Amino acid sequence: MDPVGADGGTAELLFGQAFSFLDNRSFSRREPTHTNDTNLDSDAVAMHQRVLARFPLIASALPDSEIERRVSLFEPATIRNDRTYLREWLDNFLPQMSEAEDFAIDDTNTHYVAMLDRLIDDSDVGPKIVTLGARQPAFTRGDGASREIFVHRRVEAGPRQLTLIHELVHFYRHPDYAAWVAASKDSDFYNEGLTEWLARKVMTSEELVDRTTYQPRVDVVEQQIARHVPEDDIARAFFRGEIWRLETRSTEARTAFETSTGISETALETDQNTASRTGPGIFQTVESGRHYRFLNLGFDEVQPKPEHLSAFREIKAAQIESDPEVKVRFVGHASSAGSLEVNDRVARRRSTAFYQMARRERLPASRLLDAGNxxxxxxxxxxxxxxxxxxxxxNRRVEMFLVRGES
Structure with missing residues (x-):
């Protein structure tokens, strides 16, 4: 509704409803103390180690002393002068105080923002907004290297630890992933939904029993992303900014792909082919312990790249040498450039080259399935x-399967 007029429009309506809600309530109750500086620091370090153990691909992990510095108790003084946080909190909770959900409101609308500021600055209800805003279980501020985590003193040990896991996963979000999220149509979905999905990979089955945080968003991640994209690719997109592992169409994904491989989407096809030969190999875990992919082989080339050899050595040490029952099968593939016959020959030469790599790495012939064909x-x-x-x-790739028994 038009803000110009006797009634002040929608902004004035929502201001009055929110003011009445806040003015008629008392927020003087005392909060119990379950979290203090000591157990918060201790849990932060312990949960940080769990996150790093679950996601070893996180680069440039911070020392424990820095993690302790980044976590603090959440007090009203923390947010009293933080206008951005107070606006965000009020925007999130306005539907509980008013008819805000009845309107398609752009939260950047100048009249809407001015209405939020009027509530925050009001001498009667402004202090109540600060008090309520400071009762959130947790609050984060900043991003990347400047990120801070605040936890309220009333949060008990179990929820405190799970909150820290979620926020510490958030902490290591790559700047390129953040840029991709900012450009998406639903930044909250890709921000909190995927953060929580990854955080749950750190949590135990017992910890997950009553975990419902961001559940609708986690469900959508499961249905629309995780069903099609391996967990390792999701983690690499989130922690290393390799957005092209999630999708290939956005500007951010194509830029990240060019940064990772040197292959430019806008280059002539001949230049792309040349870059494919000199660019790094890509490794993908499809199903840990069973199925892996060696991607971005050079155009019309068959030999493993150094990154492929390094990944194979890691899998060999961790999965193959430790289990004498495991056998290995390599399967070659090609992109669609060229004729069917040529691509079939290239694919065969690629699987042959990877069998030869395995032999050079001293994997016995008896453990290589179908190497003769x-x-x-x-x-x-x-x-x-x-x-x-x-x-x-x-699609320029070789797939590796670890086979146990008759599987």
Whole structure:
């Protein structure tokens, strides 16, 4: 409704309703103390170690002393002069105080923001907004290297630890992922939904029993992302900014792909092919302990890249040498450039080259399945619908399966 007029429009309506809600309530009750500086610091360090153990791909992990410095008790003084936080808190809780949900409000609308500021600055209800805002279980401020975490003193040990896990995962969000989120149509979904989805990978089954934080968003992540994208790729997108592992169409994804591989989406195809030969190999965990992919082989080339060899050595040490029952099968694939016959031959040569790599790494022939007739499928089984430089790189690949018994 038009803010110009006798009634002041929608902004004045919501101001009056929120003012009445706050003015008629007392917030003088004392909060119990379950969290203090000592147990908060101790839990922060312990949960930080759990996050790092679950996601070893996190680069530049901070020392424990820095983590202790970044966590603090959440007090009214923490937010009293933090206008951004108070606006965000009031915007989130306004539907509980008013008819705000009946209107399609742009939260950047100048009249709306001015209405929030009027409530915050009001001498009667402003202090109550600060008191209520400071009773959030947790609050974070800043991003990346400047991020801080605040926890309210009333939060008990179990919820405190799970809150810290969620916020510490948030803490290591890569700047390129953050830029992608900011450009998305639903930043809250990709921000909190994927953060919580990853945080739950750190939590135990017992801790997850009553965990409902961001549940609708986690459900959508499961249905629309995790069903199609391996967990390792989600983590690499989030922690390392490799957005192209989630999708290939956005400007942010294409920029991140070019940064990672040197292959530019806007370059001529011949230049893309040249860059594919010199760019790094990509490794993907499809299913830990069973299925892996070596991606971005050079155009019309078959030999493993140094990154592929390094990844194979890690899997060999962790999964193969420790289990004498495990056998290995390599399967070659190709992108759609060229004829079916040429791509079939390239795919076979690729699987052959990876069997040879395994032999050079002293894996006995008895543990290499089908090495005499290397499995290959040419371009007929793409891992991504081929339409650009990114998806072509995903399809120039060799897949490795670890086979146990008759499986």
């Amino acid at each position: 290397p499995p290959h499928f040419g371009e007929t089984l793409p891992t991504a619908t081929e339409e650009d430089a990114i998806t072509r790189a995903m």
